[in-house]
Structures are given as C-alpha cells and as structure tokens.
Amino acid sequence: MNQKTYSVVPGLNMGLFSPKELAEIVAVINKYHVPMTKITSAQRLGLLGMEEEEQARLKAELKPLTRPVAVNGVHYVQACPGSQWCKYGTSDSLALGRRLEQLSFAEPLPGKVKIGVSGCRMSCTEPYVRDVGIFATKKGWTLLFGGNGGGNPRLGEIVAEGLSDDQVVELVEKCLRFYQDNAKFKSRTARFMERIGIDALRKGVLSEPLGVSADPR
Numbered sequence: 285m286n287q288k289t290y291s292v293v294p295g296l297n298m299g300l301f302s303p304k305e306l307a308e309i310v311a312v313i314n315k316y317h318v319p320m321t322k323i324t325s326a327q328r329l330g331l332l333g334m335e336e337e338e339q340a341r342l343k344a345e346l347k348p349l350t351r352p353v354a355v356n357g358v359h360y361v362q363a364c365p366g367s368q369w370c371k372y373g374t375s376d377s378l379a380l381g382r383r384l385e386q387l388s389f390a391e392p393l394p395g396k397v398k399i400g401v402s403g404c405r406m407s408c409t410e411p412y413v414r415d416v417g418i419f420a421t422k423k424g425w426t427l428l429f430g431g432n433g434g435g436n437p438r439l440g441e442i443v444a445e446g447l448s449d450d451q452v453v454e455l456v457e458k459c460l461r462f463y464q465d466n467a468k469f470k471s472r473t474a475r476f477m478e479r480i481g482i483d484a485l486r487k488g489v490l491s492e493p494l495g496v497s498a499d500p501r
C-alpha cells in the first residue's frame with residue numbers, strides 16, 4: 285500500500301448527509317477496502333492510501349450522491365448547520381451555500397477561491413479567513429472579501445452588511461468578477477486586496493444599487 289496516496293471526493297454537500305446517504309457512502313468505502321477516510325477541513329471526504337485506479341472507480345460509484353462542481357467556479361463552499369439545525373443560527377447558511385456553489389464563470393478565476401458561510405456571528409466556518417466570508421446577523425448577511433488562513437494569513441474586510449439572500453449572492457458574483465478582471469494570474473484574493481485596497485473594491489462593486497430583497501428582514 286502506498287501510504288502517501290490521498291484523494292478527495294468533491295461535491296459532497298458541504299459535509300451534510302442524511303443517515304441513509306452516509307450508510308451508502310460507507311458501503312462503497314467498505315466495498316473498495318479504503319484503508320482510511322478523513323473529513324477534510326473543506327467538509328469533503330478524503331480517501332487515504334488507495335490506488336489511483338480504484339479511487340476513480342470509487343468516485344464514479346459515489347457520483348449519484350455528490351453534486352456537480354461548477355465550471356470555473358469557486359474551489360469550495362463551506363457552510364455551517366445554520367438556522368435549519370443550530371439553535372444559534374439566524375439565517376439559512378446551507379441554503380445560501382448551495383446557491384453559491386452554483387456560481388460559475390466563462391473564464392477561470394485568477395486563483396483558488398474558498399467560501400465560508402456561517403449562520404450567525406459566531407462564525408464557525410471561519411469566514412474572516414476565507415477569500416469570500418459570509419456570516420449572518422439579525423439584520424442580514426455580512427460579506428467579507430480577501431481573507432486567507434494559510435502561511436501568510438489575512439483577515440477579510442467588510443464589503444457590505446445587512447444583505448438579503450439575493451443581495452449577497454449578487455454581491456459575491458460582482459466581487460468575483462471584479463477580482464477576475466483586475467487580479468494577476470494566480471494571485472489569491474488576500475494578495476489582490478493588499479494591492480488594491482477595500483475602497484477600490486467597494487467602488488467597483490457598489491457603484492450601482494443591489495437588487496431589492498425579496499426576503500424581508
């Protein structure tokens with residue numbers, strides 16, 4: 285066994301499974317005798333120690349349980365249980381996460397984009413250190429941009445607050461288009477924001493009013 289093989293199954297619903305789905309996933313894992321599995325920090329499923337060919341077959345079998353990954357979209361979306369499942373949640377982070385997973389662009393984004401969505405200020409998905417971070421308050425969603433939790437960390441900065449579901453999706457898309465149009469190839473959002481500054485981003489994405497919320501708060 286090659287101890288160093290490591291493969292990740294994408295599109296796994298932000299780490300959320302019904303007991304039935306989980307039983308089906310475990311059955312496939314057992315069928316292929318996967319030596320070890322890991323829930324990754326991105327809320328995906330890591331398969332450790334498998335041969336490459338077997339990994340491909342296992343992934344194909346799990347495909348009905350996964351969602352398609354958007355073309356030229358974000359690297360991943362993490363979401364906490366939110367108001368559906370957590371007593372502290374004031375907004376539905378899972379529903380918003382699903383919408384954000386669908387964002388796709390005609391051209392690739394300049395660098396990896398990770399999104400963290402939290403259903404309250406406690407920010408369990410660490411939105412301040414994600415490229416796009418979102419957390420809920422009683423007034424609506426707060427959107428942060430340009431965070432990074434890696435070796436050269438940076439806190440994201442607030443782009444706007446008190447946003448509805450529709451407004452935050454629209455604004456995330458605008459921020460990513462602005463990033464796509466203005467960042468150098470391979471520049472992550474943190475380095476991009478250090479170069480251009482939050483005022484330039486706000487000017488670029490907030491020059492026109494956002495769509496009116498269909499979701500009164």
Ligand code: SF4
Pocket residue numbers: 364365366367370371372373374402403404405406407408409
């Ligand atoms: S961020 Fe808030 S709503 Fe989400 S899991 Fe943490 S405490 Fe619950």
